[in-house]
Amino acid sequence: MSGEYRTDPDGIEAQDEDGDTDPSVEETENDRSVSNEGLEEDDGGESVPSALGSEGGDAEAAAGGPLEQEPAEQFDESRLEVRQEELLSSAEAEDASRPPYLLDAWYAEYADPSTEALLRRELREKGNLDDMLIEVVIGTDDRVRIQATRSFPWRAICSLLITARDGSRWIGTGWLISPRTLITAGHVVFIHSRGGWVRSIDVIPGRNGADRPFGTCAATAFRSVRGWTQSRLRDFDYGAIILPTSCPVGGQVGTFGFANLTDQTLRDLTVNLSGYPGDKPPGTQWWHARRLTQVTPRTIVYNIDSAGGQSGSPVWRLRNGLRHAVGIHTNGSLSGNSATRINRPVFRNLTSWRQEGV
């Protein structure tokens, strides 16, 4: 074979705080295959039905119950129950203050101990993790404004103010997967037409208009992959922001899980998307949900309403109270908006970047 695959397009590239690009890229396992064999399956967790989301109407309303949409799909509950029993038999699960379903869920979502502790505290205080009261404003389109940005998962979604290398300014969205790691679009951290790696990004978790409930972190360390930075291929449009050590905000607000799902699981899956669109009042977070309309080896397509500024938003599935991002929103289009799919190589890179921010 020729040198066609000398460089892995999912090979990581880094830009760190000192402003120098690291030429010694970290090689991921060369994965030319986009086969869906042997993918990581999400765990599922205990069956905790959650009501489907949005309500109609124009009036501002205080809605009780979860907003996100949860797909009604078949899964192997016996496997889930077995896992619960295994946990219950362990010495740790005998701790009455540690709900077995929560322990199971977060271990499977690769959450760090600080996130787990955060959720346990909320469970004790609220009595039910799914009982999130969210005030919503129903506009004239299907998108719903998120007012409860101090609540999870909304607070783990961040408004991004980007300063490009050439000084131009942009807005985007990112989401936390570890205390100091956000995932976003590749074109948020590396803008080819603007000098490449951006100069800096202000990260504002759970922003709600002028309210910055968790402050602002200024980031100058970014990650992406060769397929984006060198080849500018849409299929490799994903990246990460590594926050400075002084800003482990993910430990305070919680983090998203993420999953590499099979084609079969993704097809017709209902997914949620929430981010910071530029066609709404500045710094307001908006949510929408729809079924996927197309699944390719590297992308997922949907008719979820989105607008400029939502680049980098998480596209996630909620099932039984567990959230796993399955895509990173990148593109708007008449033919359907799309995300970079979290397939095996993407999952591995997200895992690697997650470790950097632990």
Added chain:
Amino acid sequence: MSRGRIEGLVLDRRGRPVAGCTVMLTGASPDHPDIAALTGDDGAFSFLDLEPGSYEVLARAEDGASEVGGVTVRATGTSRLELRLAV
């Protein structure tokens, strides 16, 4: 594929440049990254490396004033657009 660009200005009703205005390509445009620009002090914005086609550009100021304009991008060259915000 050759790619074009859009350059423009966001102005208020009196024709003065509007700084810090959010400008984006809408869903009525060809496939594009969903990142939005913020105008500089001179009210200027630009979108580079666009595939040829008909684009719709939306500008929204912090006070909610907005305007939408259409522009055709060709394979090369620059397409210009002036958006005068309406309340």
